[in-house]
Amino acid sequence: MVPDFSGYVTRYGIKCSDGRTILAHAFKANDGDQIPLVWQHQHNDPENVLGHLILQHVDDGVRADGFFNDTVAGQQAKALVLHKDITALSIYANKLIHKGQTVTHGNIREGSLVLAGANPGAFIDNLHLQHGDDDKVLEDEAIIYSGAELEHASTTVPGAKKVVPAQKGPMPSAPAVNDNDGDDLPPDATVEEVIGSLTDQQKQVVYGLIGAATMQQGETTDNNPSNAITHHDKEGAGQVSRNVFDQTKDGQTKPSRAGSELTHSDVEEIFSSARKSGSLKEAVEGFAIAHGIDSIETLFPYDQAVTDSPEWISRRMEWVAGVLTGTRKTPFSRIRSWTADITQEEARAKGYIKANLKREEFFGVARRITTPQTIYKKQKLDRDDILDITDFDVVVWLQTELRIMLDEELARAILVGDGRDIADLDKINPANVRPIYGDDEMYVTQLNVDLRVAGAENVGEAKADNIVDAVVMGMRHYRGSGNPVMYTTLPYLAMMLLAKDTLGRRLYPTKVELAAALSVSDVVPCEALEATPGLIGIIVNLTDYTVGADKGGEVSMFDFFDIDYNQFKYLMETRVSGAMTKYKGALVVTEFTGAGTLLPDPTVPAFDTVTGVVTIPTTAHVSYVDVADDGTVGSALTAGAQGAIAVASSVRVRALAASTYEFGDQAETDWTFTRTG
Numbered sequence: 001m002v003p004d005f006s007g008y009v010t011r012y013g014i015k016c017s018d019g020r021t022i023l024a025h026a027f028k029a030n031d032g033d034q035i036p037l038v039w040q041h042q043h044n045d046p047e048n049v050l051g052h053l054i055l056q057h058v059d060d061g062v063r064a065d066g067f068f069n070d071t072v073a074g075q076q077a078k079a080l081v082l083h084k085d086i087t088a089l090s091i092y093a094n095k096l097i098h099k100g101q102t103v104t105h106g107n108i109r110e111g112s113l114v115l116a117g118a119n120p121g122a123f124i125d126n127l128h129l130q131h132g133d134d135d136k137v138l139e140d141e142a143i144i145y146s147g148a149e150l151e152h153a154s155t156t157v158p159g160a161k162k163v164v165p166a167q168k169g170p171m172p173s174a175p176a177v178n179d180n181d182g183d184d185l186p187p188d189a190t191v192e193e194v195i196g197s198l199t200d201q202q203k204q205v206v207y208g209l210i211g212a213a214t215m216q217q218g219e220t221t222d223n224n225p226s227n228a229i230t231h232h233d234k235e236g237a238g239q240v241s242r243n244v245f246d247q248t249k250d251g252q253t254k255p256s257r258a259g260s261e262l263t264h265s266d267v268e269e270i271f272s273s274a275r276k277s278g279s280l281k282e283a284v285e286g287f288a289i290a291h292g293i294d295s296i297e298t299l300f301p302y303d304q305a306v307t308d309s310p311e312w313i314s315r316r317m318e319w320v321a322g323v324l325t326g327t328r329k330t331p332f333s334r335i336r337s338w339t340a341d342i343t344q345e346e347a348r349a350k351g352y353i354k355a356n357l358k359r360e361e362f363f364g365v366a367r368r369i370t371t372p373q374t375i376y377k378k379q380k381l382d383r384d385d386i387l388d389i390t391d392f393d394v395v396v397w398l399q400t401e402l403r404i405m406l407d408e409e410l411a412r413a414i415l416v417g418d419g420r421d422i423a424d425l426d427k428i429n430p431a432n433v434r435p436i437y438g439d440d441e442m443y444v445t446q447l448n449v450d451l452r453v454a455g456a457e458n459v460g461e462a463k464a465d466n467i468v469d470a471v472v473m474g475m476r477h478y479r480g481s482g483n484p485v486m487y488t489t490l491p492y493l494a495m496m497l498l499a500k501d502t503l504g505r506r507l508y509p510t511k512v513e514l515a516a517a518l519s520v521s522d523v524v525p526c527e528a529l530e531a532t533p534g535l536i537g538i539i540v541n542l543t544d545y546t547v548g549a550d551k552g553g554e555v556s557m558f559d560f561f562d563i564d565y566n567q568f569k570y571l572m573e574t575r576v577s578g579a580m581t582k583y584k585g586a587l588v589v590t591e592f593t594g595a596g597t598l599l600p601d602p603t604v605p606a607f608d609t610v611t612g613v614v615t616i617p618t619t620a621h622v623s624y625v626d627v628a629d630d631g632t633v634g635s636a637l638t639a640g641a642q643g644a645i646a647v648a649s650s651v652r653v654r655a656l657a658a659s660t661y662e663f664g665d666q667a668e669t670d671w672t673f674t675r676t677g
Contacts, residue, residue, distance in 0.1 A: 027105075035053050049073075066081075092111075093107055094109055326542030329547055334372070375428060377571075377573070383567065398570065406574070448665065449592060477587065479582065480541045487538045490525045497514060539589065553576060598663070599621055604617075614642045648675065
């Protein structure tokens with residue numbers, strides 16, 4: 001049987017207008033289910049059932065094939081879909097499992113054709129029209145955004161917003177034109193239709209009146225049909241069944257009398273008076289006094305929160321998830337990385353000449369061990385505060401903050417360290433979670449960029465060119481896995497994106513083009529890097545950074561009630577280690593700000609493998625030193641031949657730039673020589 005239409009009833013990972021985000025596979029259990037198809041989620045009347053949907057779970061959401069029934073309403077809805085008057089689908093689900101503002105599991109009970117869906121990814125994208133014996137599929141896509149808050153989840157879920165269902169009414173055959181005078185409304189208009197007929201200012205007054213009436217009577221509009229507002233025509237035939245002007249001082253409803261209801265003409269009178277006096281409050285107050293209201297605050301209910309919970313004022317966090325998910329994970333917390341350098345001359349394969357001695361090759365093996373450290377976030381709440389805060393779940397809200405800040409701190413420690421002083425008791429030890437910035441040159445190559453371009457015809461272009469040129473030239477030192485990502489700051493990113501040529505055209509109009517110019521897969525702005533002066537960016541594929549945690553050391557949540565202080569205490573912690581484990585797996589790009597200049601790669605000292613003699617060259621602004629096995633730097637070596645080293649022994653020599661100078665990169669400044677003769 002060919003469906004009348006098909007489309008997504010919901011998509012995963014998209015924030016709905018009601019604040020929820022549905023995680024992937026949340027409705028996987030509904031695959032193959034048949035559910036009713038209704039109009040605008042009005043399931044209190046059989047006439048609103050238009051047909052049924054067959055659900056199909058896919059990776060990015062839930063799709064459905066729709067079949068209209070043969071009723072008048074079903075065929076009318078089919079015509080609306082055929083002519084693309086209706087393109088949005090929505091769902092009604094219950095048995096929802098929440099984790100904060102995300103839905104991890106639920107059961108879809110109903111699908112609905114709606115004027116605007118709560119999930120912007122839900123729409124009808126395929127129409128199946130049957131022409132004789134042939135089936136024709138028309139590809140179409142439309143996404144409707146609307147301020148309408150439609151029923152998208154079970155209203156019985158704890159913490160869910162209350163959704164006021166529309167009063168029973170027939171499905172419209174075509175949308176009515178609203179000129180805000182009220183005469184376009186049908187006699188049995190719903191609450192939404194009446195409110196929609198008012199101007200924005202009129203709506204504010206009506207909302208206040210309804211809110212006041214609701215609070216004084218202790219009732220909600222969804223369980224007392226008498227609170228509904230019915231249509232007022234120009235002759236005043238309709239009336240408001242109950243309003244704030246019909247109440248006595250003790251909150252009781254007064255007997256209805258002519259002129260006691262708030263009609264459209266009353267609203268016009270209020271605004272006419274406001275235009276004369278210049279004060280809407282005075283106009284409403286005067287009208288209220290005329291109707292026996294001597295307490296104006298009843299017209300203006302208490303303030304309402306516009307969000308479900310207080311919003312966080314935080315640094316930009318978009319980069320955090322990419323860092324934590326990109327790293328390599330191991331189930332043990334003691335990380336050992338070891339390398340054997342076979343790039344030295346002595347490690348090369350050799351040709352053999354008959355009767356000559358075959359000599360062994362020499363290369364060193366280096367290793368580094370990284371041990372774990374506990375990283376934690378702790379908070380406490382008075383039990384009285386938990387009981388008194390009823391607007392939202394303060395415990396869940398606080399636990400969300402714990403995880404957000406813990407994740408950010410760990411991601412920051414991986415890239416640049418936590419920035420605390422070495423003597424700070426709260427510092428994350430860089431020997432336990434080793435930051436890429438400042439790591440040993442065996443794993444990280446530092447590139448220096450001179451952005452001093454005084455006198456340049458186009459300063460922005462010159463600076464951007466210098467950064468791009470330095471990165472492209474420095475990529476020859478990158479030995480990491482695959483295509484790396486560049487983490488940078490918004491100021492440096494903006495500098496490169498805004499760079500223009502002499503004709504005023506952008507050099508890199510988009511991040512995609514900039515990434516291509518830099519030879520990286522993506523350019524990610526990271527606010528945490530801004531705390532490190534002169535740091536332009538870190539180029540790395542985080543697969544080459546290993547994070548280790550033993551069983552039990554993963555992120556864990558603990559809570560404890562302190563009976564003495566009547567407080568709940570919450571602790572979230574993890575015990576991990578982290579380090580680069582790939583030789584030359586990252587590039588760190590920094591801005592050179594010295595008084596001197598950037599120097600080219602230093603000259604490599606000469607070495608005779610047979611005699612074991614190192615000859616130090618003479619290079620301006622460069623000195624050479626010997627380095628001990630433990631990394632201790634010795635005194636400067638004089639230019640010329642040095643003393644011979646013993647057979648099978650090695651010497652390590654390093655080039656240092658003079659004060660106020662820097663090398664363009666730090667990749668070719670350290671050499672190890674081994675005597676084989």
